[in-house]
Amino acid sequence: MTVTLRAAEPLSKVVEDRSTPPNIVLIFIDDLGYGDIGPFGATKQKTPHLDLMAAEGRKFTSFYAAPVCSMSRACLLTGCYNTRVSIPGVLFPGNTIGLHADEITLAEVVQPQGYATACIGKWHLGHRSPFLPTKHGFDVYFGIPYSNDMAIDPLHAHFSQDCLFREGMTEAKARQGGIRDTVPLMRGEDVVEYPADQSMLTKRYTQEAIEFITANKERPFFLYLPHTMVHRPLAVSDEFRGKSKNGILGDAIEELDWSVGQIMRTLRDLAIDSQTLVIFTSDNGADVGSSAPWRGKKGSIFEGGVREPCIMRWPNRIPAGTISNQIAGNIDLLPTFARLVGTTLSADREIDGKDISSLMFQEDAPPVRTAHLYFTQSGELGAFRQGDWKLFLSDPNKTDETKRPMLFNLVTDPAESLDVAASHPEMVGVLLAEALRQQKDIQDHCRPAGKLEK
CATH class of the missing domain: 3.40.720.10 (Alkaline Phosphatase, subunit A)
Known part of the structure; x- marks a missing residue:
């Protein structure tokens, strides 16, 4: 750094x-x-x-x-x-x-x-x-x-010496496996209360x-x-x-x-x-x-x-x-x-x-x-905004066979209810080209996440 x-x-x-x-x-x-x-x-x-x-x-x-x-x-x-x-x-x-x-x-x-x-x-x-x-x-x-809504990592949680175990929990029980909706409360790198x-x-x-x-x-x-x-x-x-x-x-x-x-x-x-x-x-x-x-x-x-x-x-x-x-x-x-x-x-x-x-x-x-890029939770570039215009690179409501771009004007149609891609093909082309250019820049200059062996 x-x-x-x-x-x-x-x-x-x-x-x-x-x-x-x-x-x-x-x-x-x-x-x-x-x-x-x-x-x-x-x-x-x-x-x-x-x-x-x-x-x-x-x-x-x-x-x-x-x-x-x-x-x-x-x-x-x-x-x-x-x-x-x-x-x-x-x-x-x-x-x-x-x-x-x-x-x-x-x-x-x-x-x-x-x-x-x-x-x-x-x-x-x-x-x-x-x-x-x-x-x-x-x-x-x-x-x-x-x-x-998640659970504790039973293998890697580090409990403080004075950790408060609640609801009948013990460290031994916690090490047996996590329970959904029961998460650790931490101070620094130590679990101080669980759940x-x-x-x-x-x-x-x-x-x-x-x-x-x-x-x-x-x-x-x-x-x-x-x-x-x-x-x-x-x-x-x-x-x-x-x-x-x-x-x-x-x-x-x-x-x-x-x-x-x-x-x-x-x-x-x-x-x-x-x-x-x-x-x-x-x-x-x-x-x-x-x-x-x-x-x-x-x-x-x-x-x-x-x-x-x-x-x-x-x-x-x-x-x-x-x-x-x-x-x-x-x-x-x-x-x-x-x-x-x-x-x-x-x-x-x-x-x-x-x-x-x-x-x-x-x-x-x-x-x-x-401009603003809209990435999906799976990491795909799903949409792109330039000024008043927002282009979906494909319609998320369609099947793979029928996917096509959607275009909305966020000023005149803030609810994104009227797809005007068919009537503004030139705008679709301009936005699509710029979206793909910016996406390529990120792909070419992305940095790795931190990773542990196990």
């Missing part, structure tokens, strides 16, 4: 002469759909803290992730499409691969500038020791290593986050908070159970909103609110919730599977109560963080994301990137 340092340059007229690097809090929700929170149209559950965050910050309406868990986290942490870093759609406890040691993560971008770093929540980029957050730039890790009490994860993550922020209030810090909820099985603490008007999903979302409020209050109480950039977004489309108004949900490359709610707030830096409709996504955060903290990334690797600080700070900023 090579990171070259330099002094930060002015980002825009909005932040000129305000180059002090911010604290960064990145809240990453699991399986939360575009229409699951108030600022993006939810009405069944109440999200007052996110409503306030949006009123005090900027909403991004074309912010992209990926269809499922691991691939989205690879995009977020490395600034690259997951296919470039060879991370598949979903990693499982039996896998022997993970994020390669040579990849530069968000934490490794900010760490050389003196930042304290923490990952609190779901990791899902490899559960074996060489792939854990502590090997990828995070000083602190507390959370579950993969999705909460994790999922009803308390949101609260415990929040408390850990507050303690980390408080301990590092006198220095710059980066807190990555990838919540377990609202991935199934849904769970919620007693305080929030039955309180929403949308069942346990609504309860869990309202508890996540409470968590946002607790973090915001902590920043204010410590008088570091104005020094802190807070970003809230999700890893993929809704599973049981709402991806409205888009078509599709989790696992899909229709907009509802990959277009996420995103709010960014930084008082006196990001204009309050504003919206950006420009194309952006989680791959853009790494180069953006690099710019904000004053780190220049090495030129020895391709980075797919772009610095979107202008979209954060400027009013009516022009596009930073006009």
Whole structure:
């Protein structure tokens, strides 16, 4: 890994002469759909803290992730499409691969500038020791290593001496084999609780986050908070159970909103609110919730599977109560963080994301990137967006014999309901050629995942 340092340059007229690097809090929700929170149209559950965050910050309406868990986290942490870093759609406890040691993560971008770093929540980029957050730039890790519907790796789990075994579990029983929906809770590289009490994860993550922020209030810090909820099985603490008007999903979302409020209050109480950039977004489309108004949900490359709610707030830096409709996504955060903290990334690797600080700070900023690639969970390039146009390289609803490209205008037809490929053959040709060109670039310059022999 090579990171070259330099002094930060002015980002825009909005932040000129305000180059002090911010604290960064990145809240990453699991399986939360575009229409699951108030600022993006939810009405069944109440999200007052996110409503306030949006009123005090900027909403991004074309912010992209990926269809499922691991691939989205690879995009977020490395600034690259997951296919470039060879991370598949979903990693499982039996896998022997993970994020390669040579990849530069968000934490490794900010760490050389003196930042304290923490990952609190779901990791899902490899559960074996060489792939854990502590090997990828995070000083602190507390959370579950993969999705909460999975099971423990009975062969490779390392239990702490004081591990809390619950529900009649013992280490001997755990070594006999994993049980679905029972996952380990880890601190560093050790399992400290098994099975994790999922009803308390949101609260415990929040408390850990507050303690980390408080301990590092006198220095710059980066807190990555990838919540377990609202991935199934849904769970919620007693305080929030039955309180929403949308069942346990609504309860869990309202508890996540409470968590946002607790973090915001902590920043204010410590008088570091104005020094802190807070970003809230999700890893993929809704599973049981709402991806409205888009078509599709989790696992899909229709907009509802990959277009996420995103709010960014930084008082006196990001204009309050504003919206950006420009194309952006989680791959853009790494180069953006690099710019904000004053780190220049090495030129020895391709980075797919772009610095979107202008979209954060400027009013009516022009596009930073006009294109986006949609990779399926199996690693195929399934669709390509250029400006207002989105081309599916083949119709996912057709059989192999009848597959053909589909073309949608996302401005006039945001629901992707009217295929206009037949009436715009020239546009199909242009987009297809560019999609294949960019796909070839990734194939020619992809990097391996980390891999263990067994």
